[in-house]
Amino acid sequence: MTNAVQSAIILGNIRSIQDDISNLLDDGILAQTILDEHLLPGMTIVGERFKRNEMFLPQVLMSGQAMQTAIDILKPHLLENPNQEKKLTVVIGTVKGDMHDIGKNLVRIMLMGAGFTVIDLGVNVPSARFLEAAAQNSAQVVCLSALLSSTMNNMKEIVQSFRHDPKLKDTLILIGGAPVNSDFCESIGADGYAPTAPGAVKQIQNMID
Numbered sequence: 706m707t708n709a710v711q712s713a714i715i716l717g718n719i720r721s722i723q724d725d726i727s728n729l730l731d732d733g734i735l736a737q738t739i740l741d742e743h744l745l746p747g748m749t750i751v752g753e754r755f756k757r758n759e760m761f762l763p764q765v766l767m768s769g770q771a772m773q774t775a776i777d778i779l780k781p782h783l784l785e786n787p788n789q790e791k792k793l794t795v796v797i798g799t800v801k802g803d804m805h806d807i808g809k810n811l812v813r814i815m816l817m818g819a820g821f822t823v824i825d826l827g828v829n830v831p832s833a834r835f836l837e838a839a840a841q842n843s844a845q846v847v848c849l850s851a852l853l854s855s856t857m858n859n860m861k862e863i864v865q866s867f868r869h870d871p872k873l874k875d876t877l878i879l880i881g882g883a884p885v886n887s888d889f890c891e892s893i894g895a896d897g898y899a900p901t902a903p904g905a906v907k908q909i910q911n912m913i914d
């Protein structure tokens with residue numbers, strides 16, 4: 706059974722999703738609960754329907770826009786109580802060839818919520834740009850996102866570029882995105898993998914401790 710928010714995601718109905726999210730927040734439902742129990746399951750249904758050719762690209766794009774609208778409303782609530790002690794700088798981006806950014810944007814919000822300084826390079830980011838941003842900002846961590854099984858392979862090239870750079874070889878590299886897992890992480894020599902945006906925060910905290 707789909708609930709109202711899930712239906713709005715599936716239909717890409719931006720106006721109703723704005724009302725539905727505001728109503729849930731007014732009812733005292735936590736932003737994280739809205740994300741986990743309404744938005745993410747809605748997007749999973751979109752993915753399944755897309756795979757079965759029951760939804761097509763323009764509709765998926767509208768669902769993506771509805772999802773991003775909802776996340777923008779939740780953002781201030783997800784950013785509450787940042788831990789100001791952590792002064793880490795993190796560079797994040799979706800790898801070259803890949804335009805998916807909803808998950809990457811969620812990871813960015815969670816990292817900001819944890820008090821990290823986050824430099825977001827956007828989508829379709831080549832390895833040279835990750836290296837340049839990490840050097841310019843003295844970043845301790847680089848986060849790579851990929852949603853396509855074709856583009857996840859670009860992560861390997863990025864990891865190798867960092868390892869071959871004398872000044873950047875120790876930069877911690879965290880990877881994520883639906884087709885990625887911990888075996889893949891190990892196989893390309895990245896430092897960590899997390900399946901979710903909150904998991905990204907925990908994984909970075911583990912890596913730096």
Ligand code: B12
Binds near residue numbers: 752807855903
């Ligand atoms: C929305 C969507 C689109 C939108 C993207 C809009 C946008 N602004 O992002 C549009 C319509 C543009 C699109 C295009 C395409 N898409 Co698409 N898309 C999706 C869909 C339905 C949802 C993705 C999403 O946003 N999920 C919600 C977010 C919150 O989840 P997430 O991204 O997985 O992120 C979470 C975790 O993975 C993790 N995470 C993400 N990044 C990172 C990074 C780090 C460091 C960490 C630690 C964690 C982490 O945290 C997030 C939150 O917990 C998926 C299906 C699915 N279920 O994944 C298909 C899907 C990814 N797309 C697919 C395909 C094939 C395409 C196209 C090639 C279609 C085409 N024929 O053109 C194009 C590719 C364009 C390109 N070059 O990138 C396939 C990929 C198959 C594969 N394995 O290769 C999927 C799986 C659909 C399917 N079932 O077939 N798509």
